[in-house]
Amino acid sequence: MPEIKVTPLGAGQDVGRSCILVSIAGKNVMLDCGMHMGYNDDRRFPDFSYITQNGRLTDFLDCVIISHFHLDHCGALPYFSEMVGYDGPIYMTHPTKAICPILLEDYRKITVDKKGETNFFTSQMIKDCMKKVVAVHLHQTVQVDEELEIKAYYAGHVLGAAMFQIKVGCESVVYTGDYNMTPDRHLGAAWIDKCRPDLLISESTYATTIRDSKRCRERDFLKKVHETVERGGKVLIPVFALGRAQELCILLETFWERMNLKAPIYFSTGLTEKANHYYKLFITWTNQKIRKTFVQRNMFEFKHIKAFDRAFADNPGPMVVFATPGMLHAGQSLQIFRKWAGNEKNMVIMPGYCVQGTVGHKILSGQRKLEMEGRQILEVKMQVEYMSFSAHADAKGIMQLIRQAEPRNVLLVHGEAKKMEFLKQKIEQEFHVNCYMPANGETTTIFTNPSIPVDISLGLLKRETAMGLLPDVKKPKLMHGTLIMKDNSFRLVSPEQALKELGLAEHQLRFTCRVHIQDPRKEHETVLRVYNHLKGVLKDYSVQHLPDGSITVESILIQATAHSEDQGTKVLLVSWTYQDEELGSYLTSLLKKGLPQSTT
Amino acid sequence: VCVAGYGQSGGNEILQLLPPPTLQAKETQGLCPERDFKVECGGFSNRPVYSLKYVPDTSLLVTTGPPDSSLQVWQVSAEDSDVIKPVSAIPTESVPGQPWARIATISARAPWVLHGSRLNSVQITEVESRKNVYMAGIQTKSNDGFLESWELVLCCAKGQLCLADVRQPQSPLEAVSVPSAPCGERWCMGVGRGPQGSDSSSQPIACLSSGGHLTLTDVRKTSESLASAKCRVPSPSSAAEFLCVSWAPALESCLAVSGFDGTVHVYDVQSWDSSGREAEPIFVHKGHAFGGSDSSGGPPFVTVHAWHPQKPRTLLSAASDGSLHIWDWVQACG
Numbered sequence: 001m002p003e004i005k006v007t008p009l010g011a012g013q014d015v016g017r018s019c020i021l022v023s024i025a026g027k028n029v030m031l032d033c034g035m036h037m038g039y040n041d042d043r044r045f046p047d048f049s050y051i052t053q054n055g056r057l058t059d060f061l062d063c064v065i066i067s068h069f070h071l072d073h074c075g076a077l078p079y080f081s082e083m084v085g086y087d088g089p090i091y092m093t094h095p096t097k098a099i100c101p102i103l104l105e106d107y108r109k110i111t112v113d114k115k116g117e118t119n120f121f122t123s124q125m126i127k128d129c130m131k132k133v134v135a136v137h138l139h140q141t142v143q144v145d146e147e148l149e150i151k152a153y154y155a156g157h158v159l160g161a162a163m164f165q166i167k168v169g170c171e172s173v174v175y176t177g178d179y180n181m182t183p184d185r186h187l188g189a190a191w192i193d194k195c196r197p198d199l200l201i202s203e204s205t206y207a208t209t210i211r212d213s214k215r216c217r218e219r220d221f222l223k224k225v226h227e228t229v230e231r232g233g234k235v236l237i238p239v240f241a242l243g244r245a246q247e248l249c250i251l252l253e254t255f256w257e258r259m260n261l262k263a264p265i266y267f268s269t270g271l272t273e274k275a276n277h278y279y280k281l282f283i284t285w286t287n288q289k290i291r292k293t294f295v296q297r298n299m300f301e302f303k304h305i306k307a308f309d310r311a312f313a314d315n316p317g318p319m320v321v322f323a324t325p326g327m328l329h330a331g332q333s334l335q336i337f338r339k340w341a342g343n344e345k346n347m348v349i350m351p352g353y354c355v356q357g358t359v360g361h362k363i364l365s366g367q368r369k370l371e372m373e374g375r376q377i378l379e380v381k382m383q384v385e386y387m388s389f390s391a392h393a394d395a396k397g398i399m400q401l402i403r404q405a406e407p408r409n410v411l412l413v414h415g416e417a418k419k420m421e422f423l424k425q426k427i428e429q430e431f432h433v434n435c436y437m438p439a440n441g442e443t444t445t446i447f448t449n450p451s452i453p454v455d456i457s458l459g460l461l462k463r464e465t466a467m468g469l470l471p472d473v474k475k476p477k478l479m480h481g482t483l484i485m486k487d488n489s490f491r492l493v494s495p496e497q498a499l500k501e502l503g504l505a506e507h508q509l510r511f512t513c514r515v516h517i518q519d520p521r522k523e524h525e526t527v528l529r530v531y532n533h534l535k536g537v538l539k540d541y542s543v544q545h546l547p548d549g550s551i552t553v554e555s556i557l558i559q560a561t562a563h564s565e566d567q568g569t570k571v572l573l574v575s576w577t578y579q580d581e582e583l584g585s586y587l588t589s590l591l592k593k594g595l596p597q598s599t600t
Numbered sequence: 601v602c603v604a605g606y607g608q609s610g611g612n613e614i615l616q617l618l619p620p621p622t623l624q625a626k627e628t629q630g631l632c633p634e635r636d637f638k639v640e641c642g643g644f645s646n647r648p649v650y651s652l653k654y655v656p657d658t659s660l661l662v663t664t665g666p667p668d669s670s671l672q673v674w675q676v677s678a679e680d681s682d683v684i685k686p687v688s689a690i691p692t693e694s695v696p697g698q699p700w701a702r703i704a705t706i707s708a709r710a711p712w713v714l715h716g717s718r719l720n721s722v723q724i725t726e727v728e729s730r731k732n733v734y735m736a737g738i739q740t741k742s743n744d745g746f747l748e749s750w751e752l753v754l755c756c757a758k759g760q761l762c763l764a765d766v767r768q769p770q771s772p773l774e775a776v777s778v779p780s781a782p783c784g785e786r787w788c789m790g791v792g793r794g795p796q797g798s799d800s801s802s803q804p805i806a807c808l809s810s811g812g813h814l815t816l817t818d819v820r821k822t823s824e825s826l827a828s829a830k831c832r833v834p835s836p837s838s839a840a841e842f843l844c845v846s847w848a849p850a851l852e853s854c855l856a857v858s859g860f861d862g863t864v865h866v867y868d869v870q871s872w873d874s875s876g877r878e879a880e881p882i883f884v885h886k887g888h889a890f891g892g893s894d895s896s897g898g899p900p901f902v903t904v905h906a907w908h909p910q911k912p913r914t915l916l917s918a919a920s921d922g923s924l925h926i927w928d929w930v931q932a933c934g
Contacts, residue, residue, distance in 0.1 A: 208638055208639045208640075208682075209636045209637065209638055209639070210617065210636060210637040210638075210639060211636050212620070212636055212637070388636075394636075395639065418682060419682050420682070421682050421683045422639065422641060422642035422643070422682050422683050422684075423642075425644070425683060426613070426642070426644075429644065
């Protein structure tokens with residue numbers, strides 16, 4: 001049976017190292033190539049040696065697809081393409097292609113320059129890697145080669161995030177990457193058509209969560225910021241330049257406008273301008289509302305949010321600052337944090353996940369005394385809050401997506417198998433599809449049922465329709481023919497034509513059976529008796545009595561002769577061709593039962 | 601927190617949810633990261649779940665619902681899976697037309713469930729062995745509760761309270777009080793804990809009618825009511841299925857009432873007397889009314905509410921539009 005094989009190469013249940021290998025109809029595709037931010041050694045990259053031990057990756061893989069620019073989905077790409085070695089095509093959307101290298105370079109700088117790592121990719125490698133990238137548009141069918149095609153769908157989540165459909169012939173797989181089924185302030189919700197793929201691969205990190213209403217979450221956030229600012233404190237919000245930051249900016253801007261607040265809001269420079277530049281450039285990737293108002297007023301040109309200068313951190317009075325990077329592990333946000341940590345009027349709000357080892361993670365776990373460089377102890381008196389604004393699909397979202405796409409099978413990655421049993425049952429019950437949850441390194445095989453198109457010759461078609469009973473359009477009709485497979489085409493022709501094409505002579509197969517009947521009368525009387533009997537029984541068939549004394553039932557021949565030794569026994573010769581096997585056997589058994597005592 | 605659906609068409613889910621860490625009783629170290637609920641485990645029920653109770657000290661759940669008055673027992677939280685599995689069913693003699701049973705659970709000598717839909721079919725069954733421990737006798741629909749290990753009190757739909765002692769099985773239940781309110785109303789009740797330190801036999805019982813009458817009775821002197829009042833209800837509700845009244849476990853003299861519309865009222869009963877006049881709630885939770893419409897197109901109404909066992913002014917309420925709220929109120933000062 002044809003099959004699709006899926007092997008996740010990513011790390012455990014952590015957020016990170018997304019990398020999935022898919023084998024479909026002889027093509028091999030790698031989905032995402034992410035890095036794990038929590039490790040500093042080889043564990044941060046997926047184990048590529050699993051793919052092929054000695055062959056070249058370029059020969060084995062037909063293409064690599066990247067879903068979006070988050071480092072846990074593209075962070076290992078330069079390592080993979082330049083250090084491990086891959087020269088084939090890499091597909092991603094236009095915004096992803098534009099933004100990826102920036103984030104990769106940024107991360108490289110921190111890892112190599114600040115942390116002093118040696119075995120890491122270089123700036124040149126990033127550039128060389130991006131040269132292999134082919135950018136795609138939404139809903140554009142891209143032919144990777146003659147048989148493999150891919151198509152991107154809008155996924156929400158972050159700018160440029162896409163879900164990809166991979167299709168070979170009539171088998172297809174849809175990979176969602178990270179997606180969001182509810183629209184937010186600057187991005188729309190994921191959408192896919194009823195493409196009915198054989199397999200849908202979905203992230204399930206948040207599948208066991210039921211999210212609180214977004215309004216409550218936002219209101220909570222705004223309340224905290226407002227309270228801090230009202231009492232003269234400073235609010236630090238560490239963010240990654242691209243992603244949730246824009247969402248929070250729009251939220252604060254709207255709030256400031258509504259409440260007529262005067263405290264300044266700053267967005268740290270560096271990646272800021274580039275970020276806003278890209279949002280403006282890829283405005284079609286944002287949501288409806290932003291696009292509509294773009295003509296009058298660009299949502300990303302903020303009235304209340306200004307560019308930050310390092311010196312401002314020392315200004316007295318309340319302020320809100322968005323600073324990068326997001327986990328307080330280095331850079332400007334860490335600098336500002338150190339300045340403000342000692343004052344309890346201040347607040348730091350972590351808007352997302354923090355990897356272990358970072359300052360962000362430490363303060364979230366409750367640590368209030370941190371050891372900085374040079375053995376300095378920093379006492380944290382400022383308030384620490386954690387508001388998760390990440391845009392991921394929860395269980396309800398996954399169900400919604402499955403309802404939209406109507407896959408035949410579902411595969412969930414990045415969830416803990418024990419905790420997913422209920423969701424698996426829910427999916428199986430509601431949609432009557434199989435649901436798989438492979439562990440990393442484990443291969444799941446999905447059997448597909450592709451339909452193979454076959455050309456039928458006109459002659460055969462005409463013959464079948466001439467054969468009688470009009471076919472019921474809903475029922476499959478059985479027909480006999482010969483299947484010729486030549487090169488890559490399939491043809492269904494009549495047997496005679498097939499023989500002709502092959503230059504073979506047609507052979508006829510004929511069966512003959514002798515039935516003994518006790519009948520002392522003359523041969524021709526026996527024949528008459530048989531004829532009448534058969535005519536009475538086989539009303540739907542054409543039974544004929546020929547002048548030469550034989551009987552035909554359709555194309556089956558029956559002749560009667562006297563037994564050589566016993567005049568009272570007649571021998572009926574029943575002869576039929578291979579095609580009439582069924583009728584022939586039936587006739588024979590009928591005659592063997594004997595003739596009725598008739599009054600002929 | 602355990603929630604379940606009561607849709608008629610089957611495929612109802614039972615979910616055990618873990619509320620966000622901010623709402624758990626213990627003092628949290630570090631930070632509470634999420635505002636989200638975690639689905640700890642879930643299961644599927646073919647019948648609508650009208651009543652759901654934990655069996656204390658076990659990992660079992662008991663549910664009841666139409667079409668008959670049998671009970672379903674479920675196993676929650678096995679180590680290796682997050683599925684709530686059906687374990688067994690406690691059958692009852694099903695008389696056609698008999699409504700679904702009300703239940704109460706206790707783990708005294710063994711996990712018991714008190715159940716019945718009519719007074720004449722009230723029984724206590726040991727949950728695990730499904731053995732009948734107690735049976736009783738008379739008419740009309742009921743709403744039950746265990747007072748403490750041996751006594752049980754039942755409230756009938758017509759408003760009578762009946763007391764019985766488990767140690768005397770087979771004895772008929774006697775109605776010990778009749779409410780002084782117009783007939784035609786249906787009643788339900790909530791049993792409170794006695795004041796701290798006093799002996800447990802002075803538990804107050806609050807009875808709520810579908811017309812909004814609230815009567816407080818002391819279990820020791822059930823012949824006369826301690827106090828009564830009327831709560832403001834939009835219109836006497838005919839759908840008395842969702843009437844719910846309960847005492848606050850962590851507050852003195854506070855009870856909550858719901859089931860008339862999309863709100864939950866909280867009352868302080870210390871100031872009540874026997875006059876039966878209208879009482880002012882100290883707080884009204886209106887959140888569900890803004891939720892949009894429920895499946896039948898009307899405004900959502902609150903189906904059930906419960907108090908947080910430890911946090912003093914915190915309640916949970918669920919409504920017919922599928923929403924679950926956890927909320928508290930702030931006492932106005934001065």
